[in-house]
């Protein structure tokens with residue numbers, strides 16, 4: 001019995017040591033980062049709750065003022081800040097249609113796709129909305145408009161009164177973190193919305209594409225050189241003098257025709 005309570009005592013000490021270590025945990029300062037203010041909400045009369053940068057632009061932001069249920073486009077350059085009401089008219093409500101007259105009910109989360117369409121977790125209305133250049137629509141929850149966790153055709157789906165959205169370009173979907181239901185859900189978007197006309201999406205694939213083209217061209221050149229001795233003796237008589245050496249001849253800009261071919265193929269591919 002005595003050894004049993006000793007055992008408890010030792011466990012207790014270990015726990016205590018862990019707690020003390022936990023509260024005094026290690027902190028690592030990584031230097032080299034900078035913070036600056038780019039937009040002063042008080043000057044613009046915007047209270048930014050959530051913000052995203054437009055794809056393909058280094059100076060345009062979409063800002064959601066949740067208190068006013070309104071989305072703004074804000075452009076900023078070195079010293080100029082210009083603000084434009086994008087949608088929502090300062091009054092909480094539920095109305096689709098024109099950008100100017102549409103209403104949202106104090107949303108807090110939104111996401112942008114590669115086309116800069118905006119998806120809104122309009123959780124108080126229990127729906128997901130979409131803003132495009134041509135107006136505002138409801139894309140999910142429209143038939144239900146109350147809490148639930150039904151999946152299925154998006155207009156028949158229902159959500160809790162607390163959920164957030166993230167755009168997932170790999171799945172071409174919105175991921176929904178449905179806090180109220182403790183679920184991660186997925187709303188499939190239209191492939192067109194993910195095709196990525198703007199920058200961003202293309203970066204990784206462009207690199208892979210270029211590497212593929214270069215490898216293909218190098219293989220092509222190697223094969224070309226390898227079979228040249230077998231091809232040239234037979235066709236040599238038909239070639240104008242010097243032509244068979246064209247691959248190695250630099251042109252005026254110093255490129256060999258092989259380089260030109262590579263460049264040409266890269267451009268064409």
Ligand SMILES: *[C@@H]1O[C@H](CO)[C@@H](O)[C@H](O)[C@H]1NC(C)=O
Pocket residue numbers: 143152153155156
């Ligand atoms: C979706 O909701 C509509 C309207 O309530 C209904 O007519 C339709 O049958 C529902 N579809 C499914 C698949 O539940």
